[in-house]
Amino acid sequence: MTNPTTYYEPIIGLEIHAELMTNSKMFCGCKVVDSAEAPPNTAVCPVCLGMPGMLPVINRQAVEYALRVALALNCTIQHHNIFARKNYFYPDLPKAYQISQYELPLGVNGWLEIELEDGSSKRIGVRRVHMEEDTGKLTHLEGGGSLVDYNRSGVPLLEIVSEPDIHSGEEARAYGLKIRQILRYLGVNSGDMEKGVLRVEPNISIRPVGSTAFGTRTELKNLNSFKALAEGTAYEIARQAEILNRGGQVVQETRGWHDARRITFSQRSKEEAEDYRYFPEPDLPPLAISDEWIATVRASLPELPDAKVARYQADYGLSAYDARVLTEERAVAAWFETAVAAAPTHAAKTVANWVINNLFALMNEKKQGIEQIQVTPAGLVELIGLVENRTINHNTAKEVLAEMFATGQSAPAIVQASGLAQVSDEAAITAVIANVLAANPDSVTAYLGGKEKLLGFFIGQVMRELHGKGDPAVVNRLLSQTLAARRQA
Amino acid sequence: MRAPPQTVTELRSALRRGEITSVAATQAMLDRIVALDNELKSYLTITDELALEQAAAADRRRAQGEDGALLGVPIAVKDIICVAGAPTTAGSKILDGFIPPYDAFVVQKLKEVGAVILGKTNTDEFAMGSSTENSAYFITRNPWDLEHVPGGSSGGSAAAVAAELAYGALGTDTGGSVRQPASFCGVVGLRPTYGRISRWGVVAFASSLDQVGTFGRTVADATALFQAIAGYDRRDSTSLNVPVPDYAAALTGDIRGLRVGVPAEYFVSGIEPEVETAVRAAIAKLEELGAEIHPITLPHTRYALPVYYLIAPAEASANLGRYDGVRYGPRVEGADMIDTVKKTRALFGPEVKRRIMLGTYALSAGYYDAYYGRALKVRTLIKQDFLNAFAQVDVIACPTSPTTAFKVGERADDPISMYLADIFTLSVNLSASCGLSVPCGFDSKGLPIGLQLIGNALQEATILNAAYAYEQATGWHQEKPRIGRG
Ligand SMILES: [Zn+2]
Numbered sequence: 001m002t003n004p005t006t007y008y009e010p011i012i013g014l015e016i017h018a019e020l021m022t023n024s025k026m027f028c029g030c031k032v033v034d035s036a037e038a039p040p041n042t043a044v045c046p047v048c049l050g051m052p053g054m055l056p057v058i059n060r061q062a063v064e065y066a067l068r069v070a071l072a073l074n075c076t077i078q079h080h081n082i083f084a085r086k087n088y089f090y091p092d093l094p095k096a097y098q099i100s101q102y103e104l105p106l107g108v109n110g111w112l113e114i115e116l117e118d119g120s121s122k123r124i125g126v127r128r129v130h131m132e133e134d135t136g137k138l139t140h141l142e143g144g145g146s147l148v149d150y151n152r153s154g155v156p157l158l159e160i161v162s163e164p165d166i167h168s169g170e171e172a173r174a175y176g177l178k179i180r181q182i183l184r185y186l187g188v189n190s191g192d193m194e195k196g197v198l199r200v201e202p203n204i205s206i207r208p209v210g211s212t213a214f215g216t217r218t219e220l221k222n223l224n225s226f227k228a229l230a231e232g233t234a235y236e237i238a239r240q241a242e243i244l245n246r247g248g249q250v251v252q253e254t255r256g257w258h259d260a261r262r263i264t265f266s267q268r269s270k271e272e273a274e275d276y277r278y279f280p281e282p283d284l285p286p287l288a289i290s291d292e293w294i295a296t297v298r299a300s301l302p303e304l305p306d307a308k309v310a311r312y313q314a315d316y317g318l319s320a321y322d323a324r325v326l327t328e329e330r331a332v333a334a335w336f337e338t339a340v341a342a343a344p345t346h347a348a349k350t351v352a353n354w355v356i357n358n359l360f361a362l363m364n365e366k367k368q369g370i371e372q373i374q375v376t377p378a379g380l381v382e383l384i385g386l387v388e389n390r391t392i393n394h395n396t397a398k399e400v401l402a403e404m405f406a407t408g409q410s411a412p413a414i415v416q417a418s419g420l421a422q423v424s425d426e427a428a429i430t431a432v433i434a435n436v437l438a439a440n441p442d443s444v445t446a447y448l449g450g451k452e453k454l455l456g457f458f459i460g461q462v463m464r465e466l467h468g469k470g471d472p473a474v475v476n477r478l479l480s481q482t483l484a485a486r487r488q489a
Numbered sequence: 490m491r492a493p494p495q496t497v498t499e500l501r502s503a504l505r506r507g508e509i510t511s512v513a514a515t516q517a518m519l520d521r522i523v524a525l526d527n528e529l530k531s532y533l534t535i536t537d538e539l540a541l542e543q544a545a546a547a548d549r550r551r552a553q554g555e556d557g558a559l560l561g562v563p564i565a566v567k568d569i570i571c572v573a574g575a576p577t578t579a580g581s582k583i584l585d586g587f588i589p590p591y592d593a594f595v596v597q598k599l600k601e602v603g604a605v606i607l608g609k610t611n612t613d614e615f616a617m618g619s620s621t622e623n624s625a626y627f628i629t630r631n632p633w634d635l636e637h638v639p640g641g642s643s644g645g646s647a648a649a650v651a652a653e654l655a656y657g658a659l660g661t662d663t664g665g666s667v668r669q670p671a672s673f674c675g676v677v678g679l680r681p682t683y684g685r686i687s688r689w690g691v692v693a694f695a696s697s698l699d700q701v702g703t704f705g706r707t708v709a710d711a712t713a714l715f716q717a718i719a720g721y722d723r724r725d726s727t728s729l730n731v732p733v734p735d736y737a738a739a740l741t742g743d744i745r746g747l748r749v750g751v752p753a754e755y756f757v758s759g760i761e762p763e764v765e766t767a768v769r770a771a772i773a774k775l776e777e778l779g780a781e782i783h784p785i786t787l788p789h790t791r792y793a794l795p796v797y798y799l800i801a802p803a804e805a806s807a808n809l810g811r812y813d814g815v816r817y818g819p820r821v822e823g824a825d826m827i828d829t830v831k832k833t834r835a836l837f838g839p840e841v842k843r844r845i846m847l848g849t850y851a852l853s854a855g856y857y858d859a860y861y862g863r864a865l866k867v868r869t870l871i872k873q874d875f876l877n878a879f880a881q882v883d884v885i886a887c888p889t890s891p892t893t894a895f896k897v898g899e900r901a902d903d904p905i906s907m908y909l910a911d912i913f914t915l916s917v918n919l920s921a922s923c924g925l926s927v928p929c930g931f932d933s934k935g936l937p938i939g940l941q942l943i944g945n946a947l948q949e950a951t952i953l954n955a956a957y958a959y960e961q962a963t964g965w966h967q968e969k970p971r972i973g974r975g
Pocket of ligand 1: 025028029030043044046047048049154
């Protein structure tokens with residue numbers, strides 16, 4: 001396929017559906033369960049089964065979670081909220097309508113800053129954030145027949161609609177990741193796309209560069225990862241460009257992403273699209289959201305990733321990159337901040353280096369999240385202290401950290417038990433130096449003759465004799481002194 | 490043998506004095522149902538076992554010193570209201586055999602006060618109709634003349650109460666479905682303010698208009714049932730969280746100084762002269778009792794019918810989408826999933842299908858603004874009419890229906906003429922008012938005529954007392970229908 005960006009500007013908007021991790025469902029008292037694990041139809045009641053005469057009652061916690069998200073995305077909160085009935089028929093939708101916000105959504109006119117690969121950032125508009133309820137799940141059996149599970153029916157669902165400010169698959173992915181990061185920070189969604197608790201659907205069109213009219217758009221579904229989002233979007237951009245280059249016309253339709261074949265395919269054309277016959281839900285009076293409630297929720301919001309990054313740079317002197325890495329997950333950032341708080345003021349950067357360069361490596365290797373690891377923030381600070389007071393050197397400290405990670409023991413205990421304490425005794429080191437120089441007379445001669453690079457060789461030999469436990473600073477100083485003395489001799 | 494108690498009030502006295510037990514009173518009703526209901530066809534289901542159990546329990550409660558207005562009183566429940574463990578069909582084949590596992594809020598309340606549920610009464614399918622001819626099961630007859638309809642959609646309840654096959658009954662009123670059959674059957678029918686009674690467990694027809702109402706042979710009886718079921722329910726978000734007054738205490742019979750408005754728009758062509766004469770005489774009686782009569786105007790009255798027939802079908806088209814045979818009710822198997830659903834939905838009757846199509850159309854893209862959207866706006870104007878009127882008067886008096894009960898089959902093929910039977914009752918549902926129908930005479934064929942009294946939101950006590958004063962001064966309620974009297 002030809003490179004589309006040469007001739008066309010892609011216009012992309014994202015619709016994100018996020019289930020809210022509330023205690024109970026949106027309109028009934030049923031528990032919100034992991035629908036991948038709970039036995040089918042065990043978290044259901046007459047309300048979420050749409051039985052005759054049953055009525056919805058709005059879940060206050062769900063509204064509060066939705067408010068958190070809308071505020072975090074810089075939305076204007078509407079005080080007068082209306083729920084509507086979105087009518088369509090499918091057996092996984094028990095009432096044959098979904099209760100959803102339509103004309104008056106909870107949040108409007110928000111925005112979000114995303115970081116691009118070249119390090120620059122870009123602001124993406126958030127058109128609306130609204131509340132609705134999820135459907136059940138239908139499974140078609142191979143031999144005919146269908147099974148339906150209503151555990152998910154009525155689970156609170158948030159729809160986040162972006163403005164068409166996104167221009168590539170990579171931007172789409174960056175936006176999706178940022179939304180997911182915020183949802184996780186707010187504690188309202190796990191971000192698990194494979195389980196379907198977070199669903200991302202881009203609308204994609206392209207237009208000739210310089211044109212202001214929008215092209216015909218397609219909507220992409222079945223994206224089960226952010227990689228698929230980036231690839232699927234890029235594929236769709238290229239597919240549309242090829243059609244236009246051939247002189248063809250893009251068909252307005254819903255397309256699916258085939259994860260194995262890495263292509264998109266037609267699912268439903270616009271002619272088959274439904275008329276949802278929205279009208280205000282008569283079973284629910286308008287939901288009033290007071291300024292007081294908004295203020296309370298706003299005050300309860302955690303520090304969000306962008307604010308954290310700025311603070312880490314300003315207060316801890318971290319690079320933007322390091323700050324981003326540490327704030328990727330709220331729990332990691334919290335772990336890091338606890339460690340920094342326990343460390344001397346100047347040590348924040350050292351703590352950051354230890355976390356990023358060493359702790360993350362161990363976590364990756366053992367596939368453990370920050371919540372699971374045995375190393376405590378105070379434990380890491382203690383380890384750093386041992387390096388700073390020269391009880392152990394840096395390389396030993398890495399080994400100690402691995403031991404801490406594996407056993408949960410403290411750094412001093414490990415150092416004590418394994419005799420890892422560093423040798424700083426000048427007499428002992430001087431003796432080893434004398435041995436090393438005596439064993440390498442040629443090298444000594446060469447060094448004194450001007451090959452000063454050989455200093456590293458001598459340090460290595462001395463450290464080897466000391467089994468790596470020599471205090472590098474002391475070794476360095478005494479070796480330099482000894483050699484200098486020989487030169488003068 | 491002493492004559493059996495005729496009213497809830499009389500039965501309560503007899504129970505209190507130990508002259509009768511609830512079990513005996515209930516058995517007498519069940520016997521009467523067996524004897525007469527083959528002709529009348531007011532009940533779809535008789536819950537005799539449940540009734541006798543409840544009666545025995547009520548007798549035990551009474552023996553322990555309890556004495557409520559409805560303790561041990563046998564009543565009937567419209568078959569659109571869920572009673573746990575009893576079939577609830579809403580008059581439709583699509584709910585044939587459906588047995589809800591839950592009680593409606595109103596049924597819970599009745600059980601709490603110890604009322605005895607005799608059975609489930611016939612209704613137009615999903616309460617869509619004004620004659621009970623749209624029931625998918627059978628047609629209920631008017632106890633005053635079996636050739637005539639009892640009105641609808643709560644025709645089963647109205648007929649059962651009129652024929653003394655229950656001491657009182659629950660109905661639902663979406664556009665007049667309690668008041669109009671009360672008028673046709675010569676009983677009292679109350680349609681309270683929207684939100685006064687929880688809709689929890691009431692099969693929905695048009696959610697913004699539906700409200701449970703009560704029937705009694707007297708105002709006091711209808712009031713006793715209303716008292717038991719009124720109140721806030723957190724499971725219905727449209728239920729009103731306001732205290733419930735003592736309605737029985739409000740029945741003083743004193744209406745001196747009561748300002749009664751008579752709307753010009755309700756005495757127009759189409760109204761039967763005998764109905765107009767009786768209603769005007771009733772208004773004169775109110776004046777005689779000390780009320781002030783004021784001419785008023787409700788200028789948007791003529792829009793009530795079209796507004797109602799856009800809003801109610803629109804809401805119904807959404808409410809009825811759930812009957813697909815997947816989770817409950819009958820299922821007609823087809824070639825595949827979609828075919829099965831299609832075949833199952835064919836169980837809806839013609840009037841229900843008509844309204845689903847009307848409502849679907851009114852909500853469709855491109856038509857919404859012209860139909861449903863505009864109807865909502867006009868509904869606001871109708872509401873405002875009533876608010877303006879209630880700034881001047883306490884009660885509005887007018888006919889309940891333009892005619893007395895028509896003959897079975899007379900309007901069955903003409904939906905528009907059928908819709909006109911509710912022309913005087915629809916506005917109450919569209920506004921935030923309450924209304925009732927109280928007997929005010931008979932036409933030359935011996936069919937009952939109803940006086941409609943309308944009150945402002947939550948002013949049930951005012952209209953009930955006005956009706957009570959009128960009833961006590963006239964005694965129409967002492968007239969008995971022919972059925973069961975040879
Ligand atoms: Zn539920």
